[in-house]
Amino acid sequence: MYVYDEFDRAFLAERTAEFRDQVGRRLSGALSEDEFKPLRLMNGVYLQLHAYMLRIAIPYGTLSATQLRRMAHVARRYDRGYGHFTTRQNIQFNWISLQDLPDAMASLAEVGVHGIQTSGNCIRNVTTDQWAGATPEECDDPRIWAEILRQYSTLHPEFTYLPRKFKIAITAADKDRAAVKVHDVGLRLHRNEAGELGFEVLVGGGLGRTPFVGKSIRKFLPARHLLSYIEAIMRVYNQFGRRDNIYKARIKILVHEIGAETFAAAVEKEWEAIRDGALHLSDEIIADIRARFLYPAYETLADQPAELTEALKDPAFATWHRNSVTTHKQPGYAIVTVSLKPVGAPPGDATADQMEVVADLAERYGFNEIRVGHEQNLCLPNIAQKDLPALWRALEAAGLATPNVNLVNDIIACPGLDYCALANARAIPVAQEIAKRFADLEKARGVGRLHINISGCINACGHHHVGHIGILGVEKNGQEFYQITLGGRADEHAQLGTLLGPAVSYEQVPGLIEDVVDTYMELRSGPQELFVDTVARLGIEPFKERVYAAH
Amino acid sequence: MAAPQQQKLKVHGPVAVTANRLTDGVVVWRTPDHGWSVDLNDAAVVTTAPEAIALLAAAQQSDIEAVGAYVAPVLLDDGHVLPGNLRERIRVAGPTFELPR
Numbered sequence: 346m347y348v349y350d351e352f353d354r355a356f357l358a359e360r361t362a363e364f365r366d367q368v369g370r371r372l373s374g375a376l377s378e379d380e381f382k383p384l385r386l387m388n389g390v391y392l393q394l395h396a397y398m399l400r401i402a403i404p405y406g407t408l409s410a411t412q413l414r415r416m417a418h419v420a421r422r423y424d425r426g427y428g429h430f431t432t433r434q435n436i437q438f439n440w441i442s443l444q445d446l447p448d449a450m451a452s453l454a455e456v457g458v459h460g461i462q463t464s465g466n467c468i469r470n471v472t473t474d475q476w477a478g479a480t481p482e483e484c485d486d487p488r489i490w491a492e493i494l495r496q497y498s499t500l501h502p503e504f505t506y507l508p509r510k511f512k513i514a515i516t517a518a519d520k521d522r523a524a525v526k527v528h529d530v531g532l533r534l535h536r537n538e539a540g541e542l543g544f545e546v547l548v549g550g551g552l553g554r555t556p557f558v559g560k561s562i563r564k565f566l567p568a569r570h571l572l573s574y575i576e577a578i579m580r581v582y583n584q585f586g587r588r589d590n591i592y593k594a595r596i597k598i599l600v601h602e603i604g605a606e607t608f609a610a611a612v613e614k615e616w617e618a619i620r621d622g623a624l625h626l627s628d629e630i631i632a633d634i635r636a637r638f639l640y641p642a643y644e645t646l647a648d649q650p651a652e653l654t655e656a657l658k659d660p661a662f663a664t665w666h667r668n669s670v671t672t673h674k675q676p677g678y679a680i681v682t683v684s685l686k687p688v689g690a691p692p693g694d695a696t697a698d699q700m701e702v703v704a705d706l707a708e709r710y711g712f713n714e715i716r717v718g719h720e721q722n723l724c725l726p727n728i729a730q731k732d733l734p735a736l737w738r739a740l741e742a743a744g745l746a747t748p749n750v751n752l753v754n755d756i757i758a759c760p761g762l763d764y765c766a767l768a769n770a771r772a773i774p775v776a777q778e779i780a781k782r783f784a785d786l787e788k789a790r791g792v793g794r795l796h797i798n799i800s801g802c803i804n805a806c807g808h809h810h811v812g813h814i815g816i817l818g819v820e821k822n823g824q825e826f827y828q829i830t831l832g833g834r835a836d837e838h839a840q841l842g843t844l845l846g847p848a849v850s851y852e853q854v855p856g857l858i859e860d861v862v863d864t865y866m867e868l869r870s871g872p873q874e875l876f877v878d879t880v881a882r883l884g885i886e887p888f889k890e891r892v893y894a895a896h
Numbered sequence: 897m898a899a900p901q902q903q904k905l906k907v908h909g910p911v912a913v914t915a916n917r918l919t920d921g922v923v924v925w926r927t928p929d930h931g932w933s934v935d936l937n938d939a940a941v942v943t944t945a946p947e948a949i950a951l952l953a954a955a956q957q958s959d960i961e962a963v964g965a966y967v968a969p970v971l972l973d974d975g976h977v978l979p980g981n982l983r984e985r986i987r988v989a990g991p992t993f994e995l996p997r
């Protein structure tokens with residue numbers, strides 16, 4: 346966990362008081378909606394179809410038990426008893442009234458969380474691997490660098506009015522769980538041959554209306570230059586990014602239009618002028634940030650303790666363990682993914698009760714720490730293996746132990762037309778219906794790793810382009826239709842899916858997805874060949890023939 | 897997609913003016929007596945573009961009660977006013993699935 350200092354606390358308290366005053370002036374009529382809207386958006390407050398929505402950032406996906414418990418409190422006291430975890434490591438409350446927002450924000454600010462920069466054309470919440478600091482796969486804890494970027498980018502005056510929003514993601518493991526290639530800037534932390542820490546810098550990735558996979562503009566940037574190099578990128582973008590057309594304003598369009606090489610050259614030129622200036626990260630600064638991350642006082646334990654071996658005789662526990670438990674860097678410990686995808690429930694939603702259960706369990710078994718992943722699941726990153734059976738029983742009792750992580754019903758879905766004012770079509774009920782078709786988890790396990798991502802409009806909050814199966818809601822003559830893509834992936838081999846064929850109606854989607862999965866089961870070379878690999882080997886034609894013949 | 901507020905006004909059949917209540921975002925409908933109601937049956941329903949433009953303009957004069965006003969399609973059914981498309985049905989009735997409890 347990162348420990349916030351007095352500066353952070355004072356700043357949040359001031360900001361909340363300022364927002365309270367703005368709300369008061371809006372309610373009295375002293376501020377018009379045109380004046381108020383940019384102010385509320387800067388604090389993460391949107392107006393959705395039928396209520397205000399408060400979006401709270403969870404920096405690099407890390408939460409303490411206290412913070413999660415406070416979110417449960419806000420959900421219960423000011424909302425309708427639940428929250429929605431998003432693909433951006435944020436949580437959204439869907440039903441808070443304007444009058445209650447200052448109190449809800451003040452309550453959250455007391456535990457150091459807020460909605461600042463979760464909207465607007467600024468640098469947004471920096472996201473990273475939800476297993477950071479716990480996985481043996483990484484070369485360093487990427488959250489250190491995400492925190493440095495958070496401090497740098499919060500209220501940065503030069504980058505508060507960018508041409509468009511700006512999203513940065515970091516991975517420090519070869520297996521990319523942060524989807525860095527589809528962010529405005531993706532950072533891949535690694536060590537060079539000399540053992541020095543540095544970043545591969547990718548720019549111009551992104552989804553939305555015009556999706557692109559990011560281009561590498563620097564293979565190795567010594568870590569101490571992170572801020573100056575990001576500043577150089579931001580300046581080039583700020584200067585040359587288009588402001589005349591909202592659909593062409595993201596950095597990906599600039600990089601695409603001028604070419605990655607030209608863009609890189611402009612960045613390098615800018616960087617040369619500032620690289621050793623005020624943004625140079627000295628060893629002391631890095632050490633100071635590093636020291637504020639408190640790591641668990643792990644006990645000396647052995648892997649596979651007797652309690653675990655005994656519990657694994659229970660087939661239900663063994664199934665969950667195989668699906669949701671992952672290797673930890675520390676012997677005797679494990680990383681646990683908590684599925685927020687019970688079959689038939691809205692993906693990524695957690696009730697206040699469930700949040701409290703997870704907070705209690707984190708306190709009891711997990712050194713107070715919880716993570717949020719972009720797949721809309723939670724994670725307990727530090728669980729002693731001997732405690733896994735008890736943890737599982739408690740999660741199971743709260744409906745939080747569905748062993749479907751990475752399976753066909755671990756679906757990413759945006760809020761869609763059930764909440765979102767920009768939507769063309771619903772996403773959540775589509776996810777629910779597909780999940781039900783694969784309710785037999787034995788069957789889902791037979792299918793293996795398969796990510797379905799659903800967005801309710803072209804803005805792609807549900808990351809449909811990079812779903813192994815992507816589903817995009819469109820509108821035709823006032824009706825909901827859905828375009829299906831196959832073969833997308835968000836990992837280190839990121840690529841965009843290929844359109845399968847004409848859009849189909851709401852009712853047709855679940856059956857069509859079943860047909861796609863059945864086709865894969867017939868065509869795969871064996872159970873070891875994952876869905877995306879079969880699509881990569883055969884292309885979409887065999888799927889297209891089969892699926893459209895049936896519909 | 898552009899929100900209805902940003903789209904060109906098209907009137908084919910009955911329409912009403914809708915917005916969100918300032919205090920809590922609840923969906924409201926413009927009434928014939930220049931107020932707002934949470935009940936769609938209270939809405940002023942018009943059928944031509946000039947009427948709709950006039951109704952909207954009046955609704956937009958003050959944003960102290962309701963915000964984001966726009967013209968939405970409705971259906972008339974046996975004396976009742978019903979939402980005219982799925983978006984408006986969801987705005988009136990809420991999400992189409994059971995909310996987490």
Ligand code: SF4
Pocket residue numbers: 759760761762765766767768769800801802803804805806807
């Ligand atoms: S993808 Fe579209 S419908 Fe879904 S949350 Fe984003 S803006 Fe709304």
